[in-house]
Amino acid sequence: SGGAGLAARLDEICAEVSQAVADGARIIMLSDRHSNTELAPIPSLLLTAAVHHHMVRERIRTQASIVVESGDAREVHHIALLIGFGATVVNPYLALETAEDLVHRGIVNDVEPAKASANLVKALGKGVLKVMSKMGVSTVSSYTGAQLFECLGLSTDLIDRWFTGTRSRLGGIGIEEIAAASSYWHRTAYPVSGNGGQRELEVGGEYQWRRQGSEHLFDPHTVFRLQHSTRTADYELFQEYTGRVNDQSERLMTLRGLLEFADVTPIDINEVESVSEIVKRFSTGAMSYGSISQEAHEVLAIAMNRLGARSNTGEGGEDVERLRDPERRSSIKQVASGRFGVPSDYLTNADDIQIKMAQGAKPGEGGQLPGSKVYPWIAQTRHSTPGVGLISPPPHHDIYSIEDLKQLIHDLKNSNPVARIHVKLVAQEGVGTVAAGVAKAKADVVLISGHDGGTGAAPLTSLKHAGGPWELGLAETQQTLLLNGLRDRVVVQCDGQLKTGRDVL
CATH class of the missing domain: 1.10.1200 (Non-ribosomal Peptide Synthetase Peptidyl Carrier Protein; Chain A)
Structure with missing residues (x-):
């Protein structure tokens, strides 16, 4: 059967839904609970999106709600996707049963099974609320079917047929690959040998490296x-x-891993710019004092200063003792939405000043430093109160248009006329247009921030599922600036876990 069989079954289900609505059904339940040795479950997101778009095309979507009973939905991003592609209600039954099982087996203590599942529901609800907040959506009904996503790695045919209208700038896998993956997991649960299947789940390793888990670039x-x-x-x-x-x-x-160097005629290495000059163009990522330790923060600054390159303070300010120390100071001072640690002395002792509009690892969110991490010395640097959590608002409350951003750029230039003014943007669709506006607002540097990276101040859900690859954002920015005759006005930078010389090239 493979992909053809999966596509045929989706069409059958859509036809069944149409008939059910015509017969007066007002709630459509899509469930994979009754999969068995003969029937493999259809991925819940594919099924939900297929039914939702079918009902939209048939003009019956408002006549019935979609309830999804899913065994593969287990974290915030999964729930957000299901709701975003049309689910009215989601029942992650296997995740809930797993939470209760952990209590029964003694792995989780001091909580009743019912309370464990209730805690999971509460956590998933808070996570979805956070996602809605950073997308600027106030109600679940507005988020339902909104499709506020960008696809990476799905084929155009797949998107056009079952995820209609979802943005995608790349090709990728189709229905055949999805069917093959579903078949693999089904065979794992119900092996041909009939010995009852694998009793222990695979270790995973999605968020942290495991010996037999998912592979990571850093291991x-x-x-x-x-x-x-x-x-x-x-x-x-x-x-x-x-x-x-x-x-x-x-x-x-990774996108850069798919690219190959063109065949060119090599030149003598003595004709190439020296290493000592090349590294002067490097700068560190913006990691704030508080999200990383004082030792790490200072060592980065010392190393970059010795190379003639530049380190970035992040949004946590810089200790007064370091501001005028040429060995320990950070050349780039960041100004973020919370304005933590940004007095006039901070700005006047900068070579570059960076306005952080958003962070690639967690776009739509401000920095979050729990009260337990706000030690007295960190609070002093940030001009705040020890023990009180610090959360930067997602937007700058003085920037609601490109004109407002231009005003801030002007003000920062007046505070330090010799410093270059950076604007940090997230690598997402449309970033080229924003970069063009930033160039016209007379910024000196545009930084395109990729979805890789992030510190302890970034939630895991955002680290894995928000933002886009810097490769796409950088390409769009370069092309848009060239088309508008603005490329020579600004320096373009990018960040996002550049690990080797090949990444830089």
Whole structure:
């Protein structure tokens, strides 16, 4: 059957839904609870989107609600996707039963089974609320079917047929690959040998590296090689590190891993700009003091200053003792929506000033530092109260248009006439248009921030499921600036876990 069989079954279900609504049904329940050795479950998101768009095309969507009873929905992003593609109600029954099972098996203590499942529902609800908040949506009914997503890695045919209207700038897998994945998991649960299937779940490793789990670009092998090569100045070991990262980048299908260098005639290396000059163009990511330790923050600044490059304070300000110390100061001072640690002295002692409109790892959210992390010395730097959590608002409350941004750029130029003014944008569809407006507002640098990266101040859901690849954002920005004759006005930078020289090129 494969992809053809899956597509045929989706069409059958859609026809059944039409008939049910015609017969007076007002609630359509889509469930995978009764899958068995013969029937594999259809991925709940594909099924929900297919039924939702079918009902829209048949002009019967407002006549019935869609209830999804799903075993594969287990985290905030899954629930948000199901609601965003048309589900009125989601019942993640397997996740709820798993929470109760953890209590019964003694893995989770001091809570009753019913309370454990209630806690999961509360956590998922809060997570969806957070997603709606950063997308600017006030009610669940407004979010239902809104499709406020961008697809990465799905084919155009798949999107046009079952995820109609969803934005996508890349091709990718189709119905055949989805059917193959469903078949793999079904065979894992019900093996041909009939021995009852695998009793223990795979370890996963989506959020943290596991020996037999999902692969990561940074794993113990790459970290070991990076640390030891830099400590001992062993270039051969460093090449092993870069080789492994580049190989994993290609295997794990990062966009840059899919690109190959063109065949060109090499030149003598003595004709190339020296390493000491190239590294002066580098800068660190904006990691705030508080989200990382004082030692890490200062070491980054010291290293970049010795190279002639630039480190970034992040939005947490900079200790007064470092502001005028040429060895420990950060050259780039960031101004974020919370304005934490941004007195006039901070601005006047900067080589560059960066306005953070958003962060690639968590677009739509401000920085979050729990009260337990706001120690007295961090509170002093941020001009706040020890022990009180600090949350930067998602937007700048003085920026609601490109004219407002232009005014802030003007004000910062007046505060420090010799500093370059950066504007940090997120790599998402349409960023090129925003970058053009930033260039016209007389900013000196535009930074395109990719979805990789993020510190302890970024929620895991955002780290994994928000933002876009810097490769797409950078390409769009470059092309838009060129088309509008603005490329020579600004320096374009990008960030997002650039790990090797190949990534930089």
